[in-house]
Amino acid sequence: MTSHNGSTSTDREAAEADARRKHLTVSVGLVLLASIVYVGVALFTLPDLPGMVATHFDATGRADGFMPTRPALLMQGAFVIGVPVALLLVLVAGQAWRGANARAFSATLAGLTAGLTTLFVSSTVIQVGVTDAADVTLRGSVALLALGVAALVGLASALVLPRPLPRRAAEVVVPMTIGPSDRVSWFGRAHMSQGALAMLALSVLVVALAAMGSGIAWLWLLVLLLVILVLGMTSFAVTIDGHGVSWRAALGVPRGRVKLTDITAVAVTEVSFGDFGGFGVRALPGRLGLITRSGSALQVTHGKRELVITVDDAHTAASVVEGLRRARG
């Protein structure tokens, strides 16, 4: 049994390393390639571009926004390279290759990168040799071409990338011994690390400063929304007792409960942000996650649904749930 478990966990690690390598190769490779193509085209066409280039086109494709050429190329470059790089960072930080949506994420990243590059390379190339950028029109076919390239590259990446990893086998739970005359309550919390909270607080502060600096009133609404989101999504109180497993966010809502009598299985499982596509209250088909960190989490199965909570000391929590279940018989 032990050797069997040992080999499955090694298999799992190997599969994970393989998925990681493939996802990173495709994503980093495409972002690098796109950067090289864009920078190459920009440098190569610069001598033949007009002093002012069209940077914006109206619905009919006529140029209606202009910028001096060098800043325009730099800004477009920052966009063409910056957006995919930001997504790439999300991929790496969230270890998205481990999740159920890994392929969709990487394929979207690949398609977006290819599409953006095609669009901006095309809009640059059509202005080569033009004396007045106002004469330039961006045909609808160019936008279609960009979309087509995006779809093709996205699909091709999805074909190359490995299937989503099978879910990790849950650990066996040792039930707490609970007698028929015992009453047991367990109170725990699922919360984010202080570092992660500090990052969130910082981002709220940035928006608040932007609201103050810009005087744009609706930005305050955004600040309020962010504060509510942070309070509602970063800390959960969890109670396990004869009634079942109840949880609620720091604000009191959202909240929920799985009745003890509805619980069909209890386990401790390893989760990463990628498994649920982020943190907070994450709803996947048949699976609800209260995710505040990666690592071991309590997993409660009720019927065909699962509740996963990254509660502190998931092992004790699971053993209490299992003990209560057995005491009830």
Next chain:
Amino acid sequence: MLIRLDTTISEPLYAQIAREVRRAIMRGDVREGERLPAARELAHSLGVNMHTVLRAYADLRDAGEIELHRGRGAVVLARETLHDDVEAAVRNLLSVARRQGVELEQLHRALDEGAAE
């Protein structure tokens, strides 16, 4: 924090709750400055009367282990540490009592009587 009551033993429920909370504090499951579950919540969870929990909390407050605030509930206070010699004597006393089969309640009584002399 785990609270576990046995409804068949003679020790009253409020005393059991106080003992369990104290144990949770000792083990570091709840730390200084952290809030205990609201009395109403804990009572509902354990299926006991709210006054039973309030009595346990009042005892813990009187022992200087928690603070009770209106609206903020029960907050764990810093644990007063005993002198090393006293800690060692307590451990020693407990092990002797265990060997002799002396109940904790008897020991408490003996300590109270000793202090009254």
